[in-house]
Amino acid sequence: MSGSLKVRVQRYRPEEDDAPWWQSFEVPWSEDTSVLDALNHIKDVEDGSLSYRWSCRMAICGSCGVMVNDEPRLGCKTFLRHYADADEIVLRPLENLAVERDLVSDIDPMLAHIETVQPWLQREQAEAPEAGETLQTPVQMARYESFSHCINCGLCYAACPQFGRNPDFLGPAALTLAQRYNLDSRDEGREARMPFLNGEDGVWACTFVGYCSDVCPKDVDPAAAINQGKVASNVNYAVNLFRLLRGGDDA
C-alpha cells in the first residue's frame, strides 16, 4: 500500500505575510507514513521554511496537533493511508488559538487556564517523606485514572466552539484536570478549585457539544469530566448554602 497524495498546508510567516496563504505539495506515502512524517518530508525535501511543532512521534508529548481536513488531530497519530481515496489533505493550525507561524499555534491561553485550576496534589498539611506513602486502593484510583491521561495537546480546545466563542472559558483540559484532582483520594485541594469550577467561565459555560471527547487522542473524555464537574458544582452550591445559613463562610 503506497502512493502519493497532495498535501495543502496553510502558511503564515509573520515577517512577510499579512494574511495566511496556501501551499501545496505532492508527498509520497506508504502504509506507515503519518501526517507528521509528511510534514518532515516537506521540510527536508520541498521547503525548509515550513514551521510546525513536534517531538516524540508517539502521541505522548502532545506537540504536533494540527487541523487535518478540518478535524483536530495529532500529526503523529494520523496516517496518510486513511486519506488515500481523498483528493488531498488540508493542514491548518489548531482552531480557536492564535497562529504564531505556519502550523504553530499559541497555546499559552490553554496553559494559563490549566494553571488556574491548580492541577497538582494538595495536602492541607505538609508531610515529611519519613511519614511514608499516602496509600490508595485500585478502586480509588479508577475514579480519576482515565482523566489523568491528558497530554495537554490542545485538540479539545480546537474542537470546543464555546472556547472559540469565549476564550476566557477554562475549557476541556483545564476542567478535566480539576476534576481529576478533585476525585483523587490523596488530594485536599477541592475547596481551592471549586470557585473556578463554579464561576462563569467554569463548568457551566460548557454546553455539552461533546466533540472534545471525540477528538481526544488519549480517550480522556473531557465532556464526561466537565459534566461530572457540574454535579460536583451543584453539591458544592448546596454545601455553601448550608454553611452560609449557619452563619459560616462559603468555600
Add this chain to the structure above:
Amino acid sequence: MRKPLPPRQDALWWWRHPAYRRYMLREATALPLFLYALCLLYGVRELGRGETAFQAWLAFMESPPLIALQAVALLAVLWHAWTWFQLVPKILVIPTRHGTLPGHWLRLAHVVPAALCWLLLPLLAWWALGQFAGGGA
C-alpha cells in the same frame, strides 16, 4: 517580533463538521417546543374566556399547519430525550463494589421509566376524562 494571527470564529462554524451539526440539531429541538408552549399558553387564555373561545382554539389546533407543528414538536422532544439518555452514562457515575454501574444499565434505567410514562400517562388522562364526562352526564 511576534505578530500572531488572532483566532476568529465565523458565523457558520456549526456547519463545518457533522458533530457540530448533530449538536445544533439537539439544541434546535427547543424551537418547535417553544412554539408549542406558546400555543398551549394561548389555549389556557382561551379556556378562561369561555367555551366558544376554547372550541375555536381546539379548531385552530386541528388545522393542518398546527398539526404539522405538533408532529415536529413531538419528534423534537423524542429526539432530545433520546440524545440526553445517550449522554447519561457520561454524567452519572454510580460506584459499586467493583467499579461503577455500566452505562447500558443507566441508559435502560432512564429509557424504561420514560417509556412507561409515555404509555401510562395518556391512559390515566383518558380514564380521568372518562370519569369526568361520566360524572357530568
